[in-house]
Amino acid sequence: MARNRQLIQLIDELRAEAGQAVSSSVGVDKIPALKQIIRRTQETLYDDFDWPHLRIQPVKQLSAGQRYYDLPANMDYERIEEVVVWYSGHPHPLVREITFSDYSQYDSEEGERSEPALKWDIRDTGAGEQIEIWPVPSSNSSKLQFKGLRRLGGLIDDSDTADLDNHLIVLFAAAEILSRQKSPDAQAKLAAANSRYAKLKGRAKGASRTVVMGGGHRSNAYQHGRPIIRVG
Numbered sequence: 001m002a003r004n005r006q007l008i009q010l011i012d013e014l015r016a017e018a019g020q021a022v023s024s025s026v027g028v029d030k031i032p033a034l035k036q037i038i039r040r041t042q043e044t045l046y047d048d049f050d051w052p053h054l055r056i057q058p059v060k061q062l063s064a065g066q067r068y069y070d071l072p073a074n075m076d077y078e079r080i081e082e083v084v085v086w087y088s089g090h091p092h093p094l095v096r097e098i099t100f101s102d103y104s105q106y107d108s109e110e111g112e113r114s115e116p117a118l119k120w121d122i123r124d125t126g127a128g129e130q131i132e133i134w135p136v137p138s139s140n141s142s143k144l145q146f147k148g149l150r151r152l153g154g155l156i157d158d159s160d161t162a163d164l165d166n167h168l169i170v171l172f173a174a175a176e177i178l179s180r181q182k183s184p185d186a187q188a189k190l191a192a193a194n195s196r197y198a199k200l201k202g203r204a205k206g207a208s209r210t211v212v213m214g215g216g217h218r219s220n221a222y223q224h225g226r227p228i229i230r231v232g
Contacts, residue, residue: 005166008158017174068130079149087116106135113138
């Protein structure tokens with residue numbers, strides 16, 4: 001797998017795969033269109049699969065009385081997979097979705113506090129999307145940890161690098177260009193792209209956790225057997 005290929009390199013590779021001249025002095029007027037195809041192809045592939053090498057697990061400290069928190073840097077809020085709160089040295093999973101019924105128990109508007117946190121959600125607070133934590137923390141002793149995918153790079157400048165496999169991006173992009181041109185090579189290029197895609201996804205899942213029929217995963221990191229004493 002070859003990642004971190006610069007955009008200018010991807011353009012040359014795409015030209016070669018699509019049967020176009022690779023000289024920088026030829027077809028300059030086509031470069032903006034090629035860049036757009038490359039960008040969109042990577043974005044489509046990013047949206048289609050949870051690429052393990054893009055997964056991050058940032059930590060954010062909770063503060064007493066603070067209800068809203070900025071999203072971790074570089075994290076895609078649409079690709080958050082799991083959120084836990086570290087309390088008394090152990091991680092406890094948080095549920096996404098804070099309801100009106102929850103506020104009747106601990107009213108965040110009235111400043112009612114308790115811990116550990118139980119739920120989280122995304123809110124538009126007027127300053128962009130932020131994380132809301134419920135109940136509002138009563139101390140500075142807890143921290144959140146997120147698991148999810150980081151945001152995809154923009155591929156705007158020639159020196160920007162791709163986050164996904166260069167051959168995968170280029171093959172799919174070339175198949176699109178050749179299809180538009182009604183080239184007989186389009187289907188072969190698409191087949192090559194799909195074959196590489198299947199191989200990369202298969203390798204990415206190779207180390208996934210084993211599931212026992214009727215028994216779930218073999219281990220559960222949250223089953224530490226310790227009771228939680230809620231602090232109000």
